[in-house]
Amino acid sequence: MNETSLNISIREVTKKYDQFYALKDVSLEIKSGEFMTLLGPSGSGKTTLLMVLAGFTNPDYGSVKFGDEEVILKPPHLRGIGMVFQNYALFPHMTVEQNVGYPQKLRGVSAAETKRSVEEALNTVKLEGLGHRGINELSGGQRQRVALARAIVFKPKILLMDEPLSALDKKLREEMQIELRQLHDTLNMTTVYVTHDQKEALTMSDRITVINHGELMQLGTPNEIYEHPNNHFIADFIGESSLLPVSIRDGKTSLNGEKIVLAEKAEKDGDYLLVVRPEKAFLADKKVKGANYFSGKLIDSIFQGESQLLVVKLNSNDDGQEVRVRVPNESVTQKALPEVGQTVSIGLKVADSYVVS
Amino acid sequence: MSFLNKNVSETQIRLKDRLWLYIFSYIILFLLIVPSLVVIPMSFSASQYLEFPPREWSLRWYENYFFAWKVENGFNDWMQATWTSVKVAVLTIFVATPVGTMAAYGLVNSNSRLSKILFPIFISPMMVPIILVAIGLFYFFVQFKLVGSIFGLVLGHSLVAMPLVLIIVFSALKNYDMNQEKVARSLGATRFRAFREITLPQIKFSIISASLIAFLTSFDEIIISLFVAGGDNSTITRSMFLALRDQIDPTIAAISTILIVISSGLLIIIQLIGNKENKKD
Amino acid sequence: MTIVEAEKLNQKGLQKVASNERFTFFGLTLPYLIMVTALIVIPVGWLFYLSFIGRDGSFSFENYERMMKSKAYIRIFITTFKISILTTIICAAIGYPLAYFMSQLSRKWANICMIGVLIPFWTSLLVRTYAWLVLLQKKGLLNNMAIEMGLITEPIKIVHNTTGTLIGMVHIMLPFLILPLYANMRSIDKDTLKAASSLGATPTRAFWTVFFPLSLPGLLAGLLIVFVLCLGFYVTPAILGGGRVIMAAMKISSNIELYFSWGAASALGVVLLVVTGIILFIASKLVSMDQLGNR
Ligand SMILES: Nc1ncnc2c1ncn2[C@@H]1O[C@H](COP(=O)(O)OP(=O)(O)O)[C@@H](O)[C@H]1O
Ligand SMILES: [Mg+2]
Numbered sequence: 001m002n003e004t005s006l007n008i009s010i011r012e013v014t015k016k017y018d019q020f021y022a023l024k025d026v027s028l029e030i031k032s033g034e035f036m037t038l039l040g041p042s043g044s045g046k047t048t049l050l051m052v053l054a055g056f057t058n059p060d061y062g063s064v065k066f067g068d069e070e071v072i073l074k075p076p077h078l079r080g081i082g083m084v085f086q087n088y089a090l091f092p093h094m095t096v097e098q099n100v101g102y103p104q105k106l107r108g109v110s111a112a113e114t115k116r117s118v119e120e121a122l123n124t125v126k127l128e129g130l131g132h133r134g135i136n137e138l139s140g141g142q143r144q145r146v147a148l149a150r151a152i153v154f155k156p157k158i159l160l161m162d163e164p165l166s167a168l169d170k171k172l173r174e175e176m177q178i179e180l181r182q183l184h185d186t187l188n189m190t191t192v193y194v195t196h197d198q199k200e201a202l203t204m205s206d207r208i209t210v211i212n213h214g215e216l217m218q219l220g221t222p223n224e225i226y227e228h229p230n231n232h233f234i235a236d237f238i239g240e241s242s243l244l245p246v247s248i249r250d251g252k253t254s255l256n257g258e259k260i261v262l263a264e265k266a267e268k269d270g271d272y273l274l275v276v277r278p279e280k281a282f283l284a285d286k287k288v289k290g291a292n293y294f295s296g297k298l299i300d301s302i303f304q305g306e307s308q309l310l311v312v313k314l315n316s317n318d319d320g321q322e323v324r325v326r327v328p329n330e331s332v333t334q335k336a337l338p339e340v341g342q343t344v345s346i347g348l349k350v351a352d353s354y355v356v357s
Numbered sequence: 358m359s360f361l362n363k364n365v366s367e368t369q370i371r372l373k374d375r376l377w378l379y380i381f382s383y384i385i386l387f388l389l390i391v392p393s394l395v396v397i398p399m400s401f402s403a404s405q406y407l408e409f410p411p412r413e414w415s416l417r418w419y420e421n422y423f424f425a426w427k428v429e430n431g432f433n434d435w436m437q438a439t440w441t442s443v444k445v446a447v448l449t450i451f452v453a454t455p456v457g458t459m460a461a462y463g464l465v466n467s468n469s470r471l472s473k474i475l476f477p478i479f480i481s482p483m484m485v486p487i488i489l490v491a492i493g494l495f496y497f498f499v500q501f502k503l504v505g506s507i508f509g510l511v512l513g514h515s516l517v518a519m520p521l522v523l524i525i526v527f528s529a530l531k532n533y534d535m536n537q538e539k540v541a542r543s544l545g546a547t548r549f550r551a552f553r554e555i556t557l558p559q560i561k562f563s564i565i566s567a568s569l570i571a572f573l574t575s576f577d578e579i580i581i582s583l584f585v586a587g588g589d590n591s592t593i594t595r596s597m598f599l600a601l602r603d604q605i606d607p608t609i610a611a612i613s614t615i616l617i618v619i620s621s622g623l624l625i626i627i628q629l630i631g632n633k634e635n636k637k638d
Numbered sequence: 639m640t641i642v643e644a645e646k647l648n649q650k651g652l653q654k655v656a657s658n659e660r661f662t663f664f665g666l667t668l669p670y671l672i673m674v675t676a677l678i679v680i681p682v683g684w685l686f687y688l689s690f691i692g693r694d695g696s697f698s699f700e701n702y703e704r705m706m707k708s709k710a711y712i713r714i715f716i717t718t719f720k721i722s723i724l725t726t727i728i729c730a731a732i733g734y735p736l737a738y739f740m741s742q743l744s745r746k747w748a749n750i751c752m753i754g755v756l757i758p759f760w761t762s763l764l765v766r767t768y769a770w771l772v773l774l775q776k777k778g779l780l781n782n783m784a785i786e787m788g789l790i791t792e793p794i795k796i797v798h799n800t801t802g803t804l805i806g807m808v809h810i811m812l813p814f815l816i817l818p819l820y821a822n823m824r825s826i827d828k829d830t831l832k833a834a835s836s837l838g839a840t841p842t843r844a845f846w847t848v849f850f851p852l853s854l855p856g857l858l859a860g861l862l863i864v865f866v867l868c869l870g871f872y873v874t875p876a877i878l879g880g881g882r883v884i885m886a887a888m889k890i891s892s893n894i895e896l897y898f899s900w901g902a903a904s905a906l907g908v909v910l911l912v913v914t915g916i917i918l919f920i921a922s923k924l925v926s927m928d929q930l931g932n933r
Contacts (some may be wrong), residue, residue, distance in 0.1 A: 489890070
């Protein structure tokens with residue numbers, strides 16, 4: 001086990017508000033030093049779970065262990081975690097230095113040591129020399145960094161963050177995503193990161209836990225979650241996808257009556273959804289083996305900078321199943337783009353063809 | 358007169374269409390402020406009768422207030438009453454402010470169902486007709502021999518001041534980000550320490566305003582004092598009311614002037630404090 | 639056979655933590671609750687009890703019966719309601735335009751006007767009542783001015799009667815109406831009015847169909863506060879009414895001070911409390927309690 005971090009073991013954590021389950025039997029192992037992201041739509045229970053870890057929400061039952069120690073009954077101030085809130089919750093009546101030094105003051109650390117550790121933390125978040133500023137004199141991004149410095153100044157073994165970047169504009173947010181990840185790699189504490197932004201989760205995490213309606217839906221590396229979603233909720237929520245209803249009878253799969261081939265055989269017969277990621281589908285001028293083909297009418301063609309998004313309505317389908325195809329912006333492909341209204345043929349490699357329930 | 362065509366509202370109403378509203382509003386504002394101020398010149402009148410404007414000026418009514426010692430019992434009723442009022446009002450601050458603040462903090466942090474039940478109970482002293490509270494307290498205090506005591510007055514006045522403290526501190530806490538207290542606790546502070554070091558410094562101006570308002574409320578209170586005060590412990594407003602029911606004594610103009618000065622002074626302080634707290638956001 | 643459910647992980651411990659937490663917060667409100675209980679609930683409950691005790695010391699409705707039969711009491715009820723309703727209506731008629739005017743000003747000017755509303759609010763009630771007495775009396779400023787301007791030849795009686803009482807009460811109650819109403823009007827999104835006029839509403843129409851309905855909660859809150867406070871009013875009618883305007887609170891007071899008649903005073907008090915309670919109950923259905931407290 002690493003000295004700078006602790007593993008977290010969550011078991012059967014359940015929290016009910018009246019008849020409504022905010023968390024339902026959540027069990028989760030977070031490895032020591034791991035960057036774990038809790039991902040889910042708003043209202044799914046992410047904050048509730050984080051607050052259970054921090055000790056601000058009492059679950060109805062369950063267990064939370066930091067290392068080998070059961071902490072579920074411990075008050076928040078004895079848990080020794082660093083925490084960053086969505087709105088930063090900086091103390092406006094204190095300077096940057098006082099904010100960052102506050103945890104050290106609480107721990108009775110000497111003035112000299114506090115000064116040193118505050119400087120170190122400010123350096124880590126690239127705020128050298130801003131210690132004397134008031135909170136109101138900082139930009140949004142700088143406040144974010146102060147909140148972070150305050151949470152890491154006492155070298156906690158566990159860092160909890162609740163949507164820390166959601167108040168920043170897109171460009172700054174993307175920069176901070178990379179910085180936060182680098183910070184984690186340097187300090188190497190266990191980090192639990194909450195976000196509703198799937199792209200952010202994919203960018204930053206070692207592993208992602210997808211939560212919906214207070215229940216754990218899937219746990220895996222970003223790659224696993226993206227490439228092998230467990231069910232249609234995740235397929236839809238993570239990345240872009242078009243979901244086409246297919247049926248499997250006697251082990252044979254068909255979409256609107258036409259036979260298609262899947263990468264892996266489904267275990268049982270029944271109705272499923274075929275996941276078509278726009279970047280995996282392609283425009284097919286001739287049919288070769290090893291791919292499924294659908295034909296349809298191009299109803300929209302949208303220029304998006306790095307790519308062109310084509311919206312195709314499948315022919316055989318009256319109520320208009322739509323499939324999206326992303327064509328990378330290369331000189332060759334751009335020239336060959338079909339016109340809106342044309343009939344086109346779309347291909348999807350067998351290796352990329354999988355279904356979810 | 359081109360300014361009359363200036364737009365004065367979102368819906369393109371011009372000033373000349375609105376002139377009546379401006380004039381009306383200024384008249385009403387004038388009538389709100391000025392009538393109370395007429396007591397100021399009256400208080401400097403030399404005459405027994407209330408003439409306006411006074412024909413002759415003097416300080417005799419102030420002298421009467423400050424120095425009119427009743428020979429037979431050797432004390433000045435007005436000064437005695439003033440002194441009682443001040444004592445009671447100061448003590449009311451020390452009862453109503455902590456009690457109201459604690460309740461506001463508890464209320465903000467309780468779940469919404471509990472606070473829905475508690476809130477109407479807490480503001481009931483504002484809602485129950487005050488005369489009823491007064492005679493109820495009188496009856497109650499008779500049993501405990503509290504009628505005419507400073508302690509009884511402080512209890513009665515705290516009761517009326519507490520809802521005001523509660524509302525002021527409650528709304529300050531509502532505007533305050535409780536996550537700050539959570540952060541402090543996650544960083545290692547106990548709940549009490551987090552309140553003292555993080556929350557309290559940020560709502561202190563509201564608490565100070567609340568305590569000034571508690572002071573004013575107690576100082577101005579009449580009806581409870583009318584029943585609960587007595588003997589040597591009459592309050593200034595009670596003495597004024599009793600005097601007013603009988604005759605128009607110009608000494609009251611002098612006292613009123615002093616009261617106006619005190620309450621506008623406190624009001625200005627409260628406003629300044631309010632500005633200070635708002636500016637911080 | 640009963641199935642004993644196995645204890646879930648840490649269930650007992652967590653329940654204890656949760657109840658400790660709840661108790662901490664409840665405990666903080668306890669001093670307040672105790673004071674309200676000891677100084678309002680019990681004494682008022684005691685009055686309630688007294689109102690049902692007859693002269694011979696047994697349970698009876700005689701206090702209420704006497705009240706319903708007595709012409710004097712009926713007159714007091716009528717006076718109380720008449721004065722309260724008139725005061726409320728006049729306050730609304732004056733306060734609504736003023737609040738509207740203030741809500742249209744820039745923050746800075748509105749705050750300056752607000753001081754105009756707040757100064758009387760915090761000036762001693764007694765001082766203001768006294769000032770009106772001085773202004774309105776026979777040889778007072780108002781009569782003198784009117785005579786000098788030749789409007790009247792003889793001083794007219796505007797105090798020690800209903801008129802004087804109404805003037806004083808409106809002056810005292812106006813801030814209670816304006817404060818919630820102004821807060822409400824400020825919070826109305828100005829864009830709704832712009833939207834209305836862009837959709838073709840005339841200014842007058844935009845006001846009546848958009849602004850006015852949106853300001854109703856504030857108006858209602860203000861009206862209720864004023865009406866309820868008027869019902870229990872004592873000082874101003876006692877001084878400006880000159881004994882000719884007797885409202886319920888004054889009768890309660892004189893019952894006790896002059897006649898030591900606790901039963902009669904309590905019964906009248908209970909009626910006053912019940913009427914107030916009903917109005918506040920209806921109010922709480924219409925506007926949220928927070929708004930009523932918003933002064
Ligand atoms: N104190 C509370 N009382 C009642 N319901 C709550 C409370 N806190 C959270 N919830 C509910 O629990 C659910 C999960 O909330 P939360 O964990 O904040 O979601 P997320 O952070 O994923 O957006 C939401 O539906 C929310 O309405
Ligand atoms: Mg959340």
